[in-house]
Amino acid sequence: MSLAFGALLGYASVRFKVVGDPLAEQLDALLPQTQCGQCGYPGCKPYAEAVANGEAINKCAPGGEDTIKKIAELMGVEVLPLDENHAADNTPKIAFIIEEDCIGCTKCIQACPVDAIIGTTKQMHTIIIDECTGCDLCVAPCPVDCIIMKPIELTKQNWQWDLNNIPVVQLD
């Protein structure tokens, strides 16, 4: 009988073997990929690897509660509140360059983790909106503070059916 069970277990281990990404890959998939470095790591992947090796799960500010929950679920650990040091306002934003102030120093271009800023030395720079992850990293290096983070504009396409916030016309 033990043989039979052994065979059964052996079969089961082969049959139900979990073929999945390594943990770091799965974690990386959960992270928002802003590459902002707010967690203290130089990008989302390094942080994912660190989490896989036991780093705290609550350091991703752009991901916020949702991401922490997902990571906790994947790791099978308890949900932690977002680390205070990494807490940030995580409304989605994109960077915007005030173009008349830009001196063309290319500092922001080097800071951008996703190459979403174009421009060259002494030329005005600009942001590729579609590529910007809103990571905030270009704001600090700017010597003239011409980069601001703008909240993403509400359009018909990204409207979330938030009926309570519709500005109604007040009559009389």
Add this chain to the structure above:
Amino acid sequence: MRSVIERIEKGHFWKFHGGIHPPEQKFLTSDKPIRNLPLPKQLVLPLQQHIGQAGKLLVAVGDKVLKGQALTQSSHIMAVPIHAPTSGKIIEIKDAVIAHPSGLSEMCLFLEPDNNDQWQQRHICSDFTQLSHHDIVAKIADAGIAGMGGAGFPTHVKVNSPSKINYLIINAAECEPYITADDLLIREHCASIIDGIKILNYLLSPTHILIGIEDNKPEAIKTLQQASKNISNIKVCILPTKYPSGGEKQLIQILTGKEIPSGTLPSSQGIVMQNVATCYAIADAVINDIPLIKRVVTVSGQGLNKPQNVWALLGTPVGYLLSQCDYQNNQYKQIIMGGPMMGFALPSDQVPIVKTSNCILAPSEQEISSKTKEVECIRCGQCADVCPAQLLPQELQWSAKAKDQPQLTKLNLFDCIECGACAYVCPSQIPLVHYYRIAKAEIRQQHQLDIIAEKAKLRFEARKTRLEKEKVAREEKHKKAAAARKARMNSGSSAGNGEKSAVAAALARVKAKKAQVNAGSAVVNDNVDADHITIDKLDKKSQVAAAIARAKAKKLAQQESNQVTKVSTDGQSEKDEKKSKVAAAVAKAKAKKLRSTSNKNEQENVTLEANANAGADFDNAGVDNSDIDRKNASQEMSATPISPTKPMTTPADDKKSKVAAAIAKAKAKAKTKRLANQEKSMVNNESIAIPTSKDQQPLSKDDEKKVKIAAAVAKAKARKLANKVVGPPVKSSDESSDESSDESSIEPSVRQTNTSIKKVESTKSADDKKSRVAAAVAKAKAKAKKLTAQQEKSEST
């Protein structure tokens, strides 16, 4: 397929799952003819009135336009143009509230009618069979026709289907309560509709044309049967009244028994469906060359004294239609565009009629209650019984509330047609559809975010490999250059032999260079050394050294090129002048600082020396042109002449910045010391330092760029200062383990900085440039303050 026709002939239709019978309320408007209205005072024309994209604007404010004139141009297959509904003047182009549930604003044209109603030149085509398919499709596209049943899919895309069409279905079901627009249109303009159907027949050549109409419109049925009896392949199919039989998928199921697979268009099954109003518009466009500028709108509801169908020009504000139908203005006000089941409430009565608006509903309080008392779901399952898509609304609802997106997708949330049947029957009065809409929007958003995240990830990875590659390439280049130089040096001197490593060569070079620099300044050397100590790796050291050397060479090259161009061009000489002025300003500022800090400790004196020497070094570099090869190389590199102040303004340039950084560091160090030791003098310092930068300005006259550069310098300096301010205390606290005192000393100083900023602001002169510089300085300081605060915070935690 034969059996389908046989069944239809016998009047046996398929059934779709579920469905409801809400009170029809069509009697309010069904017995009155369509009324023509006088022109409104203003028309508001949103640029985008359909699914897809907005067209390109063709007119400007102040333009006079004729009736039927195109106002936008289609630039995309999914874009349709809009036209002037009457002749008049464009008075404004701005964002205004559009006909969308969100109540958001989009770009609209404001047209003021001139009451002449003057047509543009029209080309009436009496026989459309003379035209090619392509011409007709183009006409339809140019007429701006988009599906008028509700969704607003561009019609020319739909009629240009490449696949074989078996069934052309004309949707006259009009199953929503209250709405009678199509009913009346059939009764009054049946001939035109049939013309439209003939055109569609010509374009698509379907095997069968089925007109689906609900049995609650007996007059319209009679008219249609009368008009279509001579056309052999048209069948008027009289359907039992049930909501939502007018839904595209439901009507197809009723008539043909086919289900359109999820996520595909009916044309993939050889079926095309058009609304009757669209048929009318097609006939008008192709035969009479009238673009889509008006439509029948049912203005109904018990809030009106005279509910009626009207011909409304596109762009007519809803408020105008309501006043024409004698709206009783009562306390309770809800205006719905569309029917009571799928329409949306309007946030304003200035919303215009668009191509898809078939009904304006102004209900009384008794008709449609504003009070919703949502209670818990009791799982009665009535919603599942009425769902025409055979979904499980109650389970969807739970998942939607729990935001369980995978489960929602699994439950086929995206097959929900938002008909509202489930919410209509729900005894717990749960606004189910609303939950679904939110969930759908969230899933879409999430999907979008996922795509963006994926893209960001790829770009991040690509960047990383690129940087890696560049680094390797740079190292390679350095190695080569070093080898070449070594070879040269070997021929000239016996400094090294061929076996020496590249690193050693670089080091040697650095030393050689240092010797040169020493002639100019010893302090810079010290700083360079300090830099070397901080960087551990040998190869890095050599890199830095090489960088410094190159930077110098560059400068030298520039100097020379400037000297050359000085002779030749005025512009260059001006630049040179600028340079010297800025340099002078910097020097002046330094002098001032020197004065103000003359009572400071030794370290600072060193700094000042460093500054002075650094200044000297720039000049010296120009004279020191022993290495011609390098100069040439860097001349090539600096194709665009860079202003000599560049090393200061663009510290981004890593190599150059090293020198600048070293100077600044030394300065900042001194400042920090001052901060820690003498807080009060800091205030003086600051308040003096800022006027200094102001004083600089008159020198630079009107040159904006100069101002900017100066501002940048100031900012960069302040920033570095800030960084250093928070840097050293950590060190000192390590040494003295007296953190708290250090911190407390920084805090007040920050505050004082603030006050000094205020002072500066208050003394700001009217001079624009000056104030700008001051603002920049203030900004930089604020930033410094912020950084300090952050640093402190991290220190304390």
Add this chain to the structure above:
Amino acid sequence: MAFWIASSPHSHIQQKTSALMRLVIYATIPGIFAQWYFFGWGNLIHISLAVITALVAEFIVLSLREKKITQQLFDGSAVLTAVLIGISLPALAPWWISVIGAVFAIVVVKQLYGGLGHNPFNPAMAAYVMLLISFPVQMTSWQPPLELMSIGLDGVNTLFVIFTDFTSDGYSVEQLRSHIDGFTMATPLDTVKTNLTIGLTITESMNAPVIGEHFGLGWEWINAAFLVGGIFLIYKKAIDWTTPASFLLSLFICSLIAFIISPDSNASTMFHWFNGACMLGAFFILTDPVTGATSTKGRVVYGILAGFLVFIIRKEGGYPDAVAFSVLLCNMAAPLIDQYTRPRTYGHQGSER
């Protein structure tokens, strides 16, 4: 004055949960009337006791949970639960039985699970089973039909019995339960079960006085009355016909098969239909939407399972009636049934789920 913004659909059928509950309560009236006719005031007293207790318990819990009290207290669900408990209790059970039952049903089974719509078990039946297991003596002290009772019992005396265990004349419940001939009475189901264990055949058991002319004196009429109420509910579209139909059919078929195989040891199909809480269960308890299956297919499966369980437990189980037990078992199975009976969504071909 401002524009009112709401999400579509804007019109709504004016039927509410509370109205639905009220309709169901009205539909129990014929059954209650029959109970009163055959068994006297006992159940009416228990119903009122249970209703009062349930409302008080609901009020307390709702205030503790900081919910909207007025709205949820009068949604009728608590009253309906209480009515069902009152109906199912033995008429002469002591007063605290219905109080404990109602409190348990409302507080533990309903509110602790999250209130209306979130309870996995039918509160009335869960309470009934709890009482049956905890207080077997009181819960099986079925009173014989009035006409078989040796001692007359009016409303006042019933009150006395329920609150003091004795009538005003000092008769105990046990004395009341004894037959004219001196035998202790039981329900027809109980009688049959006992008789079968002592070796009597079904035909012999059917001669017992409590069975009466057909399938059980009084019980047949009570069940018939509930059937009428149930049909009224189906007519009013308050409940779906599939669950009761499949339940009754399933019970019918099971008992028919058994009856054909061994008529001596198995009661007839109609005996099963018109005894115990069969009709009450079919129309008023299994159709409870909260704890039942939701899709049409699911309801059919749910009904068949319930019918089968009722038959098995009646036949083989330790308790004479089985509706409460089988309902609880089916409640447990309902989510699973729902999971496997999801309808095919429009536009999705069969294979994918």
